Amino acid sequence: MASPRPEARLEPWKDPAAEPYVRIEKVTKKFGDFVAVHQVSLKIYRGEIFCLLGASGCGKTTLLRMLAGFEQPSEGRIWIDGTDMTGIPPYERPVNMMFQSYALFPHMTVEQNVAFGLKQDGVPKAEIRERVAAMLDLVKLTPFAGRRPHQLSGGQRQRVALARSLIKQPKLLLLDEPLGALDKKLREHTQFELVNLQEKLGVTFVVVTHDQEEAMTLASRIGVMDHGEIVQVGTPSDIYEYPNSRFVADFIGSVNLFEGTLIEDEPDYVRVSAAELGGTFYVSHGVSAPPNATVWVALRPEKITISREQPAGDEDNRVQGVVAEIAYLGDMSIYLVRLATGRTVRITQPNIRRQAAVSAERITWDEEVWLSWDAASPVVVTQ
Amino acid sequence: MVAQGGPSTLFLAGLRGWIRAFGPYRWASDRMKDWGIGGRTLVIGIPYLWLLLFFLVPFIIVFKISLSDVRLGMPPYEPVIQWVDSQVIGIRMNLANYAFLFEDPLYRNAYLNSIKVAAISTLLCLLIGYPLAYGIARTGASWRNLLLLLVMLPFWTSFLLRVYAWIGLLGRNSPFNQLLLSLGIIDQPISLLQTDIAVYIGIVYSYLPFMVLPLYANLEKMDITLLEAAADLGCRPTKAFLTITLPLSMPGIIAGSLLVFIPAVGEFVIPALLGGPDSLMIGRVLWEEFFNNRDWPVASAVAIAMLLLLVVPIMWFQYAQARQVGVHR
Incomplete structure (x- = not known):
């Protein structure tokens, strides 16, 4: 191959020849009897924004701290840029970290905080001044250069922390819940700023977050963690549309999960009978599971159509129920529909037209409705 | 929020009400209000009163002694301030x-x-x-x-x-x-x-x-x-x-x-x-x-x-x- 295909450059993980920038191999971390990280293997490529996503206590921060060098793996190895990091202390790693609490030095000004990393490397004073000024300009903090951290707002502190961790131009930046302490509006704004900055500077980001929305917006790939293990790695759309387990399906977004039995298993489709649904799913993808195995069908709320009329087509992928709850959220509405089996199904529908204009035709409480979905929408998971 | 009071809170509220209704307490707190002394003044005032009595007053006494002359007898120093002929106050300061x-x-x-x-x-x-x-x-x-x-x-x-x-x-x-x-x-x-x-x-x-x-x-x-x-x-x-x-x-x-x-x-x-x-x-x-x-x-x-x-x-x-x-x- 003379030159990599364009998508291989954008999605280096698809290129088997690509050299990972960070290679984590079978890393385990134990604190006493407690296993915080268990047999994690990952490859992270240059220029990626890789998000470690999981609930609190799932081991994602421990994994990040092992990359930074604050913790040593109990087993396994970590390579960064081809160098084995075993036994290398944090102050000798080509890595910088942005801490969840920001960890700004309270006795130093913004300028001194940002300059700290360069001072450690013995960079000449004039150059430090120049680079700090440029960095403060980049994060729009120039007017605050002389202030102490306690005189800044949360958003400004976050930008100081970011500037301080970027000043040494690290090849790999670790971010621990970078937007956790910001309010919602500021968070959305900062998310896009972070992505822009990352593209501008060409740094590889490893981000730890428990916020799936944050992971979806930031990440080139997401690694979902649960109980110290990586359960799925993929692009945000992979993770959302093709979860590989009930845990992932349930963790990312909201989902209707139905337990069922595999009654037909062909290479290009499966049919699942689900007692809770009171019907059958016809799913247009194959599953590698023995016949009559118990499987779970995951169906996203936005992929279900709700209507008064009986949909055309055969018996699969449709069911009748009664509207139990409606929540109007402005941009969309959530319907909870109770099926004959007693199971409640969640459906979200975008409010394409203004509500007042269509009040007569609007579906309302206690109405009998039909739910239907496309054969490509449900996902069958076996674990 | 109203229903949060447990039995102990209720007891304390009752006790407070009882103290408020108690005659001497009412009388004392009313008199203090007349003089412009609230609870806050009292809390700040007591340590200051203590310091005044047991730090400032002894300090002034020692300072006064340091300005006087030695003499034999009890106390072993001359008074700094004294009545001269029962009419004039004489102050003798000895630096x-x-x-x-x-x-x-x-x-x-x-x-x-x-x-x-x-x-x-x-x-x-x-x-x-x-x-x-x-x-x-x-x-x-x-x-x-x-x-x-x-x-x-x-x-x-x-x-x-x-x-x-x-x-x-x-x-x-x-x-x-x-x-x-x-x-x-x-x-x-x-x-x-x-x-x-x-x-x-x-x-x-x-x-x-x-x-x-x-x-x-x-x-x-x-x-x-x-x-x-x-x-x-x-x-x-x-x-x-x-x-x-x-x-x-x-x-x-x-x-x-x-x-x-x-x-x-x-x-x-x-x-x-x-x-x-x-x-x-x-x-x-x-x-x-x-x-x-x-x-x-x-x-x-x-x-x-x-x-x-x-x-x-x-x-x-x-x-x-x-x-x-x-x-x-």
Whole structure:
């Protein structure tokens, strides 16, 4: 191959020849009897924004701290840029970290905080001044250069922390819940700023977050963690549309999960009978599971159509129920529909037209409705 | 929120209502309101009243004595203010006692020596106390309280007894001497008693907890992630200690140093028991003036001068504390 295909450059993980920038191999971390990280293997490529996503206590921060060098793996190895990091202390790693609490030095000004990393490397004073000024300009903090951290707002502190961790131009930046302490509006704004900055500077980001929305917006790939293990790695759309387990399906977004039995298993489709649904799913993808195995069908709320009329087509992928709850959220509405089996199904529908204009035709409480979905929408998971 | 009151809250509310309805309480609180005294004034006022009675008034009395003349008799000084012919108030102020302090080199040397001894002891306490406090602050929570208790344990014995114990430990027949003799390291027993070294040992030993406790309180609060951040930015542990831990623990260092320095300047018992005749400290001079020479006016002048000498560091302490509050706001 003379030159990599364009998508291989954008999605280096698809290129088997690509050299990972960070290679984590079978890393385990134990604190006493407690296993915080268990047999994690990952490859992270240059220029990626890789998000470690999981609930609190799932081991994602421990994994990040092992990359930074604050913790040593109990087993396994970590390579960064081809160098084995075993036994290398944090102050000798080509890595910088942005801490969840920001960890700004309270006795130093913004300028001194940002300059700290360069001072450690013995960079000449004039150059430090120049680079700090440029960095403060980049994060729009120039007017605050002389202030102490306690005189800044949360958003400004976050930008100081970011500037301080970027000043040494690290090849790999670790971010621990970078937007956790910001309010919602500021968070959305900062998310896009972070992505822009990352593209501008060409740094590889490893981000730890428990916020799936944050992971979806930031990440080139997401690694979902649960109980110290990586359960799925993929692009945000992979993770959302093709979860590989009930845990992932349930963790990312909201989902209707139905337990069922595999009654037909062909290479290009499966049919699942689900007692809770009171019907059958016809799913247009194959599953590698023995016949009559118990499987779970995951169906996203936005992929279900709700209507008064009986949909055309055969018996699969449709069911009748009664509207139990409606929540109007402005941009969309959530319907909870109770099926004959007693199971409640969640459906979200975008409010394409203004509500007042269509009040007569609007579906309302206690109405009998039909739910239907496309054969490509449900996902069958076996674990 | 209304339904949150448990039985105990209800009981307290009932008790409060009962007290309010109680006659004498109502009468007293009404009278105080008439005089413009609320609960807040009362809470602030009581300690001030205490200080007025037991600090300011005695200070004024001592100051008055320092301005008078010696005489034989009881009390051993002339009154400063007196009625002349039952008509005129005569005030005789005698500043000679203060002038005497400057003239006689004994006092100047005693002051300077006290400050020197206190300063060196403070430095020694800091050098020993800082690592100790740092170690305790970084120990696991289960051991920390035990170690702190061990630091405070000597307070459970009388200060005087502990200083007396050092006489036995520093004398010719001390266990140290016997050990060193039996090991053949020395052939003559060494006595440290009645030397400056003994005074330093006594002061450092007695005041070490006053250094350790404020330092511990400060170091224990410190955010460890700051050191991780420093390491992450390429800072080695020793340098991180010097650039992060040490500056951040400055309020603790100042508090501990003043808690050691101020009482050490006026220390009397330790130099009297462990020091030699030439280890001159102002506390001892004060004692001798009062009880041996029975020159109360000069003794009072010595006391007032010492107080002024100590007020400066106290003011500095206040200033440092106010600044610390500003930083952590």
